[in-house]
Amino acid sequence: MAVGAVVALTATACGPGTAPAKSGSGGGGSTAAAGSITELDYYTDAAGSAAWQQALSGCTAKTGVKVKRQSVPTDQLIQKVLQGAASHTLPDLVLADNPTLQQIAATGALTPLSQYGISTAGYYDSIVKAGTYQGKVYGLAPGVNGLALIYNKDLLSRAGISAPPATWAQLKADAAKLTKGSTYGLAFSAVNSEEGTWQFLPFFWSDGGDLSKLDSAQGAQALGYVRGLVASGSASKSVVSWNQNDVADQFTSGNAAMMVNGSWTLPALDQQKNLHYGVVPLPTPQAGQKPVVALGGEVGAIPATGTATQKAAAKVLSCILSEPTMLAWDKSHAYIPTRQSTAQTFARQNPELSSFVAEVETARSRTAQLGTAYPKISTALATALQSALTGQQSPAAALAQAQKQASG
Amino acid sequence: MDISRTEPGGHPAEAAATGPSAQPPARTGRSGRTGRAGGPGRPRTQRSRQRLAAFGFLAPALAYLAVFFGYPLVQNISMGFRDYTVASFYTGAAPFTGLRNYTEVLGDPVFVKALVNTAVFTAGSLVFQFGIGLALAVYFNGRFLGSALLRSLLLLPWLLPLVVSGAVWRWMLDQDHGVVNTALRALHLAGGSAGVPWLTSPSWALPAVILANVWIGIPFNLVLLHGGLRAIPDVLYEAAELDGAGPWQRFRHVTWPLLRPVSGVVLMLGLVYTVKVFDVIMVVTRGGPANASQTLTTWSYQLSFQQFQFGQGAAVGNLLILITTGFGLLYLRSARAGLAEAAS
């Protein structure tokens, strides 16, 4: 460690821009913060990238810390982090998808946020849990997202449906009624990846399913319900091959009257002049319940790269999590603020997103209960979903096999 | 992997040239080469000079091999014997676990499925890529207006990033609204109004990814085989035609035997590339539905980067290398025979 500290000192002495040295434990020393840091995120698309750049630039202005940014395609981020961990060239600040934080923290390369005085007070419990690994908070998100039901107003009124569905029974009946010609009542994603699991979890959890016991009766009931939507023809059999982009494309092209999708799709939908859509929380098994959706969004984490750079990264992250930046970023990216008070302000300012704000209150972290075991269970659940939807196995049998696979 | 054991004596070419496995030389076009001086009777000094020269020419490639492939290969083999976790990337520590990764992988029900899928995917892709590629190569070998231009246009699929071609294929193969099913319906081949469930049925997903992969692979086969055809002297065809050989006989007795070295390398490279195809499957089906199009490569990726079982992922990769090595040895045997033929 002594060597690491010396190198870190010389690094700062050389001025900003010098590559940060490796340091095993980044205890909050007395060294001054570095003048510039490196950052890694996956906001590659033009709109998302510009919005994030704005947040970062604003924070550079406030903190005086320059941010050298790198954005990679979504499924490359974890690889980039692992490559950086192997060669000890990790970025100073990482924005990672919240279910992958467990894996990144498990490398041992992250530092707890408490050591920089970043507090979790006022944040939704679920988002704090998503950023917690082995009792310590390693990541906090400036915004989260969840799934809701987005419907085509014209198609619903043409079918004589006055109000969008709120219960499973209504969803089933309305989807059947809306299925006509080349249009399906409902579109969702059941693809063979985390996206498929993420879309199924609201059904699974709202009905009382449990990720640590996939083959419960409630889980099978939820899977049976979703399978019924496909089997009855109210949703296309193609859901097993659609990711969420494809679902949105099906919805905009008029092939689906309703879809399960996230707040991030709304800006793209707004660009379709002929499309009049509405958003409501996902239907629940019984009337009056609140849906339990999975929590989405990216958490900011600080790898151990050297005292000076860690300190600078903490300054930037604190700024990103501050109320004005949080509000601006979430508005431009159609995300929901992660502090209750900020979210309430946000809901007042952006009423069109209020369905999503309401859902975040009851949203659940995918990894809170399972930690690093989650990916294996998620893979097993996605396979079971596909197996049941393609009619290869009954819901109960598919989930029984998934449970065996997940615990094996 | 101990390759030297499979080739006792270390002089494979010479051994084969005089050994019983040498092929009869009497093939069209080779006969002119008999009676050449050399072979076993060459002076010793010339031989060692040739060896020295050969080594000189090979040196850059050998150095390149050692530097760029040695480390990754050793790393992958070593990973397969270790409990390699995300923490191992950072700390470098990964306890040795012997064959445990291999026993776990081999005991997984997905393994057999992925193995069979890999075999079907590879065989299906190779047969159609090579067959169609050869047919097109022969067709485009004739001189006609625009031949060269059209042939180079056929290379275009290679230029596309897979995220693009994959997305296009996913749209085209969409069961309800895809253009492929629209066309099949128009031709009354779709089997009812439902259309072919290309990407959504466990029995069609593998054929669908094979279709997409064949499309991507045709240019490779076409251009290489076309190059091989171009190298066959016209006089041989003219002679065969004078002897009264029809088109099929000319193909059978002139084209096919003379195309053998190129065909061999095209098929062997095709095998190596097809077995490890990853992006096409990932983009089109992600190995689904329900593992119906999961191959060893996609499964290896899933184990490593979705389930973070890097040791098991590496073990699957190593098994794949082992399997292809087997095929490589088969290729070598035939290549050796080919060399012997050329030398005789």
Add this chain to the structure above:
Amino acid sequence: MTLLTSAGRSRARTAGAVVITAVLLFPLYWMVNASFQPSGALLKASPDWFPVHGTLAGYREAFSGQTGHLLTSLVVALGTVVVSLAIALPAAYALAQLRVPGNLLVVFVFLTVQMIPGIVMADALYTVFSRLGMIDSYPGLILADSTATVPFAVLVLRAFMVSLPRELSEAARVDGAGYWRVFRSVVVPLSRNAVVTAGLFSFLFAWADFLFAVTMTTGQTIEPITVGIYRFVGNQTADWNGIMATAVLASVPAAVLLVIAQRYVVAGVTGGALKD
């Protein structure tokens, strides 16, 4: 190009070739069509077969942000061709024409190393290159891409050189030429076809590579076009209009190069280099 005895037959063949090409390139047409249309347009119950109500928005976006990436890709692809041929040509000559023990073992090794999973190669090279300060540099990316093309080029060139009559090079040797001169003045010119083929595919490999491109660059200084395309792919959104327009844009310069290269092959053949 001389028309053969029957001009009619040639025309029929051309027509056939056009049909074949059209069928095989239909997915590309579908991509071009998509590049002019908004998301989801190709999934309508009756899709627009022609981009009549199209938009140029995708192209405007692509042009404004992607031209620099195209140039990067071009440099990397051409660099990869040079490196691959420089290493592979002498090696292929030795393996095909100079008979020494262990040759087939080398061939075999070149075949086998291509089986190492791409991501393993990328991880290992990243570690080495980051120590050498070669991340975000042209040499780094060119060398990384060459790992995919050198073995390929060696095997393809060797396969062609094996069928070169060895009398030619041996006659030159008898005339007193050294191995290097035989290689340079006899073998390489005679292998022009194969050289162009190997070079062509090396170019295509490097042009379309994504894994090394995303691994060996950070976007700070250089960024190839395959990574640039992801500027239109978000976490859970995709601007297909922009993606497809970029893909079309990326194909055009490379397609032009391909046509030129192909003409070169034809010129070599009609020049009689390989015919006797």
